[in-house]
Amino acid sequence: MMTVETLKLIGGALCLDFANSADYENGRVTQEYLHTYDDFLVWSQRVGVLSEEQVQHLRTVAQPERAAQVLEETLGLRDVIYRIFSAAVAGRTASRNDLEALNAAFTESVRWLRIVAADEGYAYLCGGSDDDLNRPLWSIVQTAAALLTSPELPLVRQCAADDCSYLFVDTSRNRSRRWCDMDDCGNRAKAKRHYRRTKQA
Ligand SMILES: [Zn+2]
Numbered sequence: 001m002m003t004v005e006t007l008k009l010i011g012g013a014l015c016l017d018f019a020n021s022a023d024y025e026n027g028r029v030t031q032e033y034l035h036t037y038d039d040f041l042v043w044s045q046r047v048g049v050l051s052e053e054q055v056q057h058l059r060t061v062a063q064p065e066r067a068a069q070v071l072e073e074t075l076g077l078r079d080v081i082y083r084i085f086s087a088a089v090a091g092r093t094a095s096r097n098d099l100e101a102l103n104a105a106f107t108e109s110v111r112w113l114r115i116v117a118a119d120e121g122y123a124y125l126c127g128g129s130d131d132d133l134n135r136p137l138w139s140i141v142q143t144a145a146a147l148l149t150s151p152e153l154p155l156v157r158q159c160a161a162d163d164c165s166y167l168f169v170d171t172s173r174n175r176s177r178r179w180c181d182m183d184d185c186g187n188r189a190k191a192k193r194h195y196r197r198t199k200q201a
Pocket of ligand 1: 159160161164165166179180181185
């Protein structure tokens with residue numbers, strides 16, 4: 001059984017790893033990995049959105065009631081991001097409601113964007129206020145907006161296993177990646193095919 005500590009981070013984009021923090025079937029969550037606001041903080045540190053100090057700080061300022069509310073909004077937005085990208089994989093445009101929800105969060109996230117000097121030229125930095133429980137969300141929303149509007153969108157795929165909803169960017173050389181993880185879903189599919197063949201024989 002996977003937990004927020006062992007969850008696979010194979011999305012190739014922050015927003016897709018976020019979408020992969022639950023299992024979905026027909027757009028509904030069948031398995032949740034972010035049970036508490038603290039789980040979201042642990043996840044955020046694992047993916048590098050928050051430093052250990054930032055996590056510690058948010059832990060101390062998170063009032064239980066507010067944290068529960070933020071978690072609920074966070075998961076709602078995650079479902080939106082999942083639906084938008086899985087629709088894109090299926091060649092469909094997202095629903096108006098989902099796009100509106102993402103846009104509302106996107107507008108909020110832009111407040112925290114800064115242009116900073118980088119090694120070569122400049123870069124966007126998604127900052128945030130130290131006490132803002134939504135802080136990790138702004139970077140996630142930024143990457144969702146960037147990927148949705150990038151030429152890489154057609155490279156977003158969903159794992160080919162019937163019982164796996166993982167989304168990922170296919171960066172394989174011949175664009176032929178079918179599984180979230182060859183060692184897991186890929187092998188299971190191979191075993192299934194083998195079983196069917198031997199049964200027929
Ligand atoms: Zn899979």
